[in-house]
Amino acid sequence: MNSEEEIIKLYEENLNPGLARIVKFMGLNSIEVEAQGTKVVDSSGEKYIDCVGGYGSLNFGHRPPKIVAAVKKQLEKMPLSSKLLLNRQQAELAAKLAEVTPGELKFSFACNSGTEAVEGALKLARLYTGKSEIISTVNAFHGKSMGALSATGKEEYKAPFQPLVPGFKHVPFGDIAALAKAVTSRTAAIIVEPIQGEGGIILPPEGYLAEIRKLCNEKEILMIVDEIQTGLGRTGTNFAVEFEKIVPDIMVLAKSLSGGVIPIGALIAKSKVWDPLCESPFLHTSTFGGNPLAAVAGKKALGILKQDKLASRAKELGRKLLIELNKLQIKYSDLIEEVRGRGLMIGIELVTEGIGGMLISELTKRNLLAAYTLNQPKVIRIEPPLVITKEEVDKVVDIFSAAFREVAKMISKEDIC
Structure with a gap:
C-alpha cells in the first residue's frame, strides 16, 4: 500500500468517508508535506502553485x-x-x-x-x-x-x-x-x-x-x-x-x-x-x-x-490577472460566464457546475491548486498568496489557458458521443 492509499484509508476509517470519496473523485489525493511562499510540495516531490491560499488564510505566503x-x-x-x-x-x-x-x-x-x-x-x-x-x-x-x-x-x-x-x-x-x-x-x-x-x-x-x-x-x-x-x-x-x-x-x-x-x-x-x-x-x-x-x-x-505594501501588490497583480482571465472568458465564452474580482480575490463563474470538477482536475494535473467557493460551486476562486510574483501570475494564466483548452476538448467529445 503506497502512502496515498494509507492516508485515504485513515480518512475513510477515522475522519470522514464522504470527504475521502470527494477527494479521490477530484483527483486531489496527493499528500501535502511542505510549503513555502506560493508553493506546496507533495510526498512525490511535485510542486504546486497555491491559488487557494488556505481560503484566504495565506496572504503572506506559506511559512513567511x-x-x-x-x-x-x-x-x-x-x-x-x-x-x-x-x-x-x-x-x-x-x-x-x-x-x-x-x-x-x-x-x-x-x-x-x-x-x-x-x-x-x-x-x-x-x-x-x-x-x-x-x-x-x-x-x-x-x-x-x-x-x-x-x-x-x-x-x-x-x-x-x-x-x-x-x-x-x-x-x-x-x-x-x-x-x-x-x-x-x-x-x-x-x-x-x-x-x-x-x-x-x-x-x-x-x-x-x-x-x-x-x-x-x-x-x-x-x-x-x-x-x-x-x-x-x-x-x-x-x-x-x-x-x-x-x-x-x-x-x-x-x-x-x-x-x-x-x-x-x-x-x-x-x-x-x-x-x-x-x-x-x-x-x-x-x-x-x-x-x-x-x-x-x-x-x-x-x-x-x-x-511590504502587500495591498498595493495585490492591486497591481490582481489587475493584471483579471485582464488576462477576461481574455480567456472571451475565448471560452461557452465555458466561462464571467470573471470578476478585486485585487487578488478573483472568481471565475462557469456556465454550469459540472465544468468545475473537470477544470479543477486539469489544473491539479498541471500543478496548480484551485477550488470552488463554498456557497457557489459554479465559481472557481483564485486567491493566491499576495507574495506571488509577476512571473508566477503569468504561469497561472498559462495553466488556466491549457486547462480550459482541455476541458473544451472533453466537452466537445461528449457532445459528439
Whole structure:
C-alpha cells in the first residue's frame, strides 16, 4: 500500500468517508508535506502553485520567514498565557490593530477563528444596543457555529440544525432598499461582507457600503463588517471598507491575521460600543484567544502588511490577472460566464457546475491548486498568496489557458458521443 492509499484509508476509517470519496473523485489525493511562499510540495516531490491560499488564510505566503522566526522565539519563552497576569504580546497586538484598522476602531478581543470573531461581534451588538434582531444578506458566509451560522445566508448549511439562534433575517446582497425595509425598532445590527467570498466573489454595487453606513447612522443601529476573507491587503487596500472610505462600528478579522502560521481571529470596535464590556469584562472570554504565539504572529503580520505594501501588490497583480482571465472568458465564452474580482480575490463563474470538477482536475494535473467557493460551486476562486510574483501570475494564466483548452476538448467529445 503506497502512502496515498494509507492516508485515504485513515480518512475513510477515522475522519470522514464522504470527504475521502470527494477527494479521490477530484483527483486531489496527493499528500501535502511542505510549503513555502506560493508553493506546496507533495510526498512525490511535485510542486504546486497555491491559488487557494488556505481560503484566504495565506496572504503572506506559506511559512513567511519573519513570522515563523518570531513565533519560534516566543515558543522558547511562553507559548500559552497563564490568563491571570498581564500579557504584553496580546496588549501590543490590540494596539497594532487599533493603529492599522480604519477610523476610530479601537478596542479588540482576540479569539481563535473567524466564526468565533463573528460570535463575539453578534453578542457585542446585542449587548450594546439591548436589541436582538440582526440583518444579514442572502448567500452570505459568516461561519458555521450556531450564531455565525444563523447569520450565514445559505439554507443548505442551516436546515439540518434548526432551530438556530432566533432574531436573524436575510435580504438580497447589494439591495439597499430591501435592507432599509428590513430594519425595525428591534434591529441591533447589520452584518455584511464587503465582497461576498464564499457566495461566489460577488462585488456589491458602487456605494453600497456607504449607503449601509448612512442607514445605520440614521436608524442608530450598528454596522458589522466581516473582513475575514477580504482584509489584510487581499482586495488591493488593507481592508476592503477603505475602497468606499467607510468605518464600521465593529470589524471582524481572522484567516491571514497571523500570517498563516497560527489560528487567530479578532473583533475590533469603536470605544462607545465597547463600553458594556468595560463594565463587565468577563462576559465574553476565551482560554486560548490572544495567546502569546498567535499575538506575536499577528503583530509581525500587521507590520509586514505595511512594510511590504502587500495591498498595493495585490492591486497591481490582481489587475493584471483579471485582464488576462477576461481574455480567456472571451475565448471560452461557452465555458466561462464571467470573471470578476478585486485585487487578488478573483472568481471565475462557469456556465454550469459540472465544468468545475473537470477544470479543477486539469489544473491539479498541471500543478496548480484551485477550488470552488463554498456557497457557489459554479465559481472557481483564485486567491493566491499576495507574495506571488509577476512571473508566477503569468504561469497561472498559462495553466488556466491549457486547462480550459482541455476541458473544451472533453466537452466537445461528449457532445459528439
